[in-house]
Amino acid sequence: MGSVEPWVWWLIAAVGLGIPLVMTAMPEFGMFSVGAVAAAVTQAFFGGGIVAQVLVFVIVSVALTAVVRPLAARSRARTPLAATGVDALTGRQALVLERVDSQGGRIKLAGEVWSARTLDAGQVYEKGQQVDVVEIDGATAVVI
Numbered sequence: 001m002g003s004v005e006p007w008v009w010w011l012i013a014a015v016g017l018g019i020p021l022v023m024t025a026m027p028e029f030g031m032f033s034v035g036a037v038a039a040a041v042t043q044a045f046f047g048g049g050i051v052a053q054v055l056v057f058v059i060v061s062v063a064l065t066a067v068v069r070p071l072a073a074r075s076r077a078r079t080p081l082a083a084t085g086v087d088a089l090t091g092r093q094a095l096v097l098e099r100v101d102s103q104g105g106r107i108k109l110a111g112e113v114w115s116a117r118t119l120d121a122g123q124v125y126e127k128g129q130q131v132d133v134v135e136i137d138g139a140t141a142v143v144i
Contacts, residue, residue, distance in 0.1 A: 092133050
């Protein structure tokens with residue numbers, strides 16, 4: 001029974017580092033896992049000694065961490081969060097179905113009938129007019 005090649009240990013380490021990546025969703029573990037694969041390649045194909053393997057592991061892991069994390073953070077900050085639920089209705093136009101004033105009324109908003117009231121107490125909208133939804137207050141759309 002022979003001894004295990006060093007590159008196999010690096011692959012075992014790569015798999016071991018991949019487990020916390022999956023369990024915790026921390027991308028740093030994936031970067032360390034790639035560094036371990038690079039160290040395995042260094043030993044298997046280039047015959048690098050232990051010092052070269054460790055240096056490759058450290059350099060690849062640190063380089064990936066230094067490059068990928070800022071790119072991911074920038075991408076995440078740039079991506080606007082999509083509005084969902086009632087937040088997605090704010091700013092949309094609606095059709096007045098029944099007279100809307102500060103006391104109430106009915107509108108058709110996003111294909112559904114909603115109760116509505118005006119934002120300004122003196123404002124009145126008649127049937128057939130278009131209004132803009134400024135907020136949703138409970139189950140009532142506030143319109144202008």
